[in-house]
Ligand SMILES: NC(=O)c1ccc[n+]([C@@H]2O[C@H](COP(=O)([O-])OP(=O)(O)OC[C@H]3O[C@@H](n4cnc5c(N)ncnc54)[C@H](O)[C@@H]3O)[C@@H](O)[C@H]2O)c1
């Protein structure tokens with residue numbers, strides 16, 4: 001069959017990302033044609049409301065509210081609607097109609113990616129999704145292709161731009177949480193419902209995709225242990241600084257003895273770790289592999305244009321396959337490693353405790369910690385800042401309140417939970433002010 005001189009491209013969704021995808025397809029049409037070896041003709045844009053105001057670059061004649069009919073007349077379908085339905089049904093219909101698909105939809109892939117991959121394998125078409133993890137940063141392809149001859153041990157990522165922006169604004173400008181979230185929404189970083197960002201669902205979806213790729217194991221979002229940043233206070237941020245750390249929302253994927261572990265939670269990152277310097281809405285993925293050693297991928301993980309860059313890269317790849325015949329590499333045939341139970345995950349912890357400042361308290365705390373099998377790495381006793389209401393309170397024995405900052409060696413999550421409960425029970429402990437994991441050291 002002769003190579004096609006043009007390929008029909010359908011765009012589903014015309015929001016923050018879709019508008020930028022359309023712009024690049026239109027403005028760079030000639031360059032894209034020479035890279036692909038065929039023209040990429042944008043044949044239609046499916047939208048929810050045809051009458052809604054749009055960017056001037058969007059030709060109203062391209063708009064349709066009938067996404068299903070549009071995918072039937074396309075060679076390549078780009079999905080930037082988001083969410084599970086109708087995106088899944090539309091993509092499966094596109095694949096069944098013989099189109100290759102490109103999507104930025106991590107929520108769908110983390111829930112049900114294998115259904116799409118299997119359908120695409122059977123139909124002999126591609127499913128590409130570089131934009132779904134860490135936006136513009138090439139990370140899916142490096143893991144899937146460049147590092148596929150190596151053995152990845154650990155992936156540590158800042159993969160949500162909104163939360164990194166919020167934590168960074170709180171750290172460097174003392175901004176309030178809600179104010180920083182509103183700014184991230186205005187800048188086009190946040191999901192339609194920013195709860196997905198601040199509660200860690202978006203990062204958990206990306207962790208599931210990264211863990212699946214890195215460990216050739218099927219990991220879904222329900223396998224990911226998740227905690228967002230809504231409980232992080234200005235105090236936590238200030239104490240992180242005092243102890244030489246910065247708080248980041250991390251996605252951590254590891255191959256452990258118990259199986260594949262994937263978790264998302266805020267963590268204290270030492271200031272000398274490369275991830276500590278990732279500011280604003282930037283993302284970074286830090287990989288430890290057996291032969292390659294440490295690698296870090298850094299760039300813009302959110303925003304319309306950066307995400308559109310990754311989408312267009314995939315569009316060119318799948319278009320080239322159609323011009324040359326064939327398709328790209330399929331997803332790994334899953335080795336089926338077990339998923340590690342959350343209680344088995346091991347990390348270091350930092351606890352801040354308000355305690356009565358009298359002799360013997362430190363020994364009591366240390367004894368309770370060691371009784372639960374957790375080992376202490378360091379203890380610091382510090383005076384509470386004057387403005388803290390506890391600084392002037394006096395216990396029944398006439399003692400004032402001091403702050404203990406305890407850092408543990410690696411401990412299992414289950415042991416740490418027992419330790420915290422036992423500490424909270426001690427008479428001398430007035431308050432467990434925070435318990436944060438320490439990663440990257
Ligand atoms: N914004 C980012 O920085 C970013 C980065 C990476 C990935 N993503 C992903 O890209 C996708 C799109 O994100 P966005 O930020 O552009 O969201 P958005 O809310 O700005 O755009 C989605 C658009 O889809 C439209 N839509 C909803 N239902 C539709 C339907 N049935 N048919 C046609 N259109 C429909 C909505 O009206 C909206 O305009 C999501 O999967 C998101 O997770 C976004």
Ligand SMILES: N[C@@H](CCO)C(=O)O
Nearest residue numbers: 160161162189190191
């Ligand atoms: N809402 C996401 C967009 C990129 O997936 C973020 O803030 O990173």
Ligand code: NA
Nearest residue numbers: 130133135137
């Ligand atoms: Na990416």
